[in-house]
Amino acid sequence: MYLDNASTTPLKSEVKDYIISLLDTYQNPSSMYQSGVNAKQIITTARNNVAKFISTDPKDIIFTSGGSANNTLFIKGYTQRNECRVLYSPTSHKSVLKCIESLKYKCPLKVDHTGRIDIQDLKECLSSDTMKKLVVIEYANSEIGTIQDVKQIIEMCHFYNAIIYVDCTGSISQIPVNIRTLDVDGIGFSAHKLGALKGTGVLYKKSFIELEPLIYGSQEQGLFGGTENVIGIAALGKAVENYDCSSITSNNRDYIYSYIKNNIPDSYLVGADLKHRLPHNLYICFKGVEGESLMTLLDMNRCQVSTGSACTSGDLTPSSTLLAIKINKEDINSCIRITLSGKEEIAELNKFCEVLKRCVETLRQLNTV
Numbered sequence: 001m002y003l004d005n006a007s008t009t010p011l012k013s014e015v016k017d018y019i020i021s022l023l024d025t026y027q028n029p030s031s032m033y034q035s036g037v038n039a040k041q042i043i044t045t046a047r048n049n050v051a052k053f054i055s056t057d058p059k060d061i062i063f064t065s066g067g068s069a070n071n072t073l074f075i076k077g078y079t080q081r082n083e084c085r086v087l088y089s090p091t092s093h094k095s096v097l098k099c100i101e102s103l104k105y106k107c108p109l110k111v112d113h114t115g116r117i118d119i120q121d122l123k124e125c126l127s128s129d130t131m132k133k134l135v136v137i138e139y140a141n142s143e144i145g146t147i148q149d150v151k152q153i154i155e156m157c158h159f160y161n162a163i164i165y166v167d168c169t170g171s172i173s174q175i176p177v178n179i180r181t182l183d184v185d186g187i188g189f190s191a192h193k194l195g196a197l198k199g200t201g202v203l204y205k206k207s208f209i210e211l212e213p214l215i216y217g218s219q220e221q222g223l224f225g226g227t228e229n230v231i232g233i234a235a236l237g238k239a240v241e242n243y244d245c246s247s248i249t250s251n252n253r254d255y256i257y258s259y260i261k262n263n264i265p266d267s268y269l270v271g272a273d274l275k276h277r278l279p280h281n282l283y284i285c286f287k288g289v290e291g292e293s294l295m296t297l298l299d300m301n302r303c304q305v306s307t308g309s310a311c312t313s314g315d316l317t318p319s320s321t322l323l324a325i326k327i328n329k330e331d332i333n334s335c336i337r338i339t340l341s342g343k344e345e346i347a348e349l350n351k352f353c354e355v356l357k358r359c360v361e362t363l364r365q366l367n368t369v
Helices: 013-021 034-053 067-081 094-101 119-126 150-159 230-241 251-263 291-300 320-324 346-368
Strands: 061-064 085-088 106-108 133-138 163-167 186-190 201-205 267-269 281-286 335-339
Touching (some): 061 067, 085 094, 085 119, 119 133, 150 163, 251 281, 291 335
């Protein structure tokens, strides 16, 4: 049973069929002959679909190679063109944190024990001096699922004339983005979180914002050069063509959480409460159990979960998100992340819950020997 949808999602069946239909489309979309023009039209159609998906103009859509590329392009691209101070969430994706690490002017924002940004601290940082500000946050944390008050944060940033970039990679599959109502300056997300292929990302930015290119060339407004990934871009366009977030519920997540709460003692929810977290996310600490051991034992029982962001798997250093929210040190390695698709059957949920309980009990017994 696959319960690691925050890491990546299975290909949608209609996307798979569309990809197969395009496998003979190998022509360079920059070529002037008809088959090259046809390849370019495939990209144009995808760009229109993506623009409609987030309610913006197609000319503001830039295709990249993924979420990390989006984050790097916007942050480095903006700071290379503008002397500014970057205010950022310490729970951000590793690509954001590593990108900001080398910058001269930067300041982490305070977050509470759930990972939500301290609005008063943000206000003080925005008004602290006259230097131009770039604020970088995530719509929701892909590890612990905490959702930020994005609308309020955007309005505050604009009140103080700051530019704000929101990483939507962890939330895009569950929380719709409407650029026109959100009025955000830039966002980024990845195709493989939406049932499409890995290796394709989307960066949106307002037209007045100038960025230094990440890869020099003529494609994608000169910001992300190189021959376009036609199949990857087309797959994303198909995936979002009829994507509907309105049907997403937290029912399956709540079902599993209720079982854990009532049947597995010495466990607790990490991050925000159920109301303020992604509807398909659970991040649970099982006290006295090593998270990686539990993940491995669950995998042996054909249940796939993770201990956190896939981008930090194999990294022996503690999660920057868990450090930022100041989780108890003795619990920091005792957590697993369960992220659902929402399409699971009750029988599957029951089986997973039973396996989870058995695995936790087995590991706790071993720890007492």
